[in-house]
Amino acid sequence: MSETSFRDPQSGGSLILAWQAKAKTILIVGGGAVAAGRVFSALEADANVTVVAPALCAELQHRADNKQIQWHERVFEDRDLDDASMVLTAISDRDESRRIATMCRERRIPVNAADINDLCDFWFMSTHRDHSVQIAVSTNSKAPRLANRIRRTVASALPRGTGLAVEKIGRLRQRIREVDP
Numbered sequence: 001m002s003e004t005s006f007r008d009p010q011s012g013g014s015l016i017l018a019w020q021a022k023a024k025t026i027l028i029v030g031g032g033a034v035a036a037g038r039v040f041s042a043l044e045a046d047a048n049v050t051v052v053a054p055a056l057c058a059e060l061q062h063r064a065d066n067k068q069i070q071w072h073e074r075v076f077e078d079r080d081l082d083d084a085s086m087v088l089t090a091i092s093d094r095d096e097s098r099r100i101a102t103m104c105r106e107r108r109i110p111v112n113a114a115d116i117n118d119l120c121d122f123w124f125m126s127t128h129r130d131h132s133v134q135i136a137v138s139t140n141s142k143a144p145r146l147a148n149r150i151r152r153t154v155a156s157a158l159p160r161g162t163g164l165a166v167e168k169i170g171r172l173r174q175r176i177r178e179v180d181p
Contacts, residue, residue: 021045030090031056128155130163
């Protein structure tokens with residue numbers, strides 16, 4: 001048997017993946033600017049977004065008025081978790097975020113509590129999107145501003161039109177599969 005050299009895993013990382021959220025219900029608890037950022041990300045992933053909050057910031061009010069999100073104008077109720085595939089809390093009440101996160105874990109619903117790392121099953125990454133090209137940088141929530149800087153540097157190095165080129169390649173691949181499955 002020959003001796004082969006394999007890399008040793010480096011612990012402390014995150015499992016980085018792109019979660020298919022299309023048509024899944026993402027519950028967002030909170031109605032402020034942080035919630036608005038989470039809503040935008042969920043909408044770009046074609047998720048069904050439900051927001052629970054007594055009041056909404058201007059952006060979320062716009063999205064509710066235009067039927068982009070479903071809004072429950074009230075505080076969180078335990079039953080709000082019933083149809084959720086993922087939960088994002090963006091509220092200032094840390095105790096309530098902790099309570100919601102605990103219920104999510106009991107129900108095996110992935111949860112992210114904004115700015116409370118120990119409650120999070122996952123973190124948001126600094127992202128760049130150009131059509132189908134998506135670039136994400138993570139610091140495991142340790143240095144988000146540095147992640148933003150790295151993301152901007154990487155994104156600025158992409159050739160102009162990369163996203164459109166990928167779209168064209170995708171259409172070409174589809175045509176090839178139709179002719180030669």
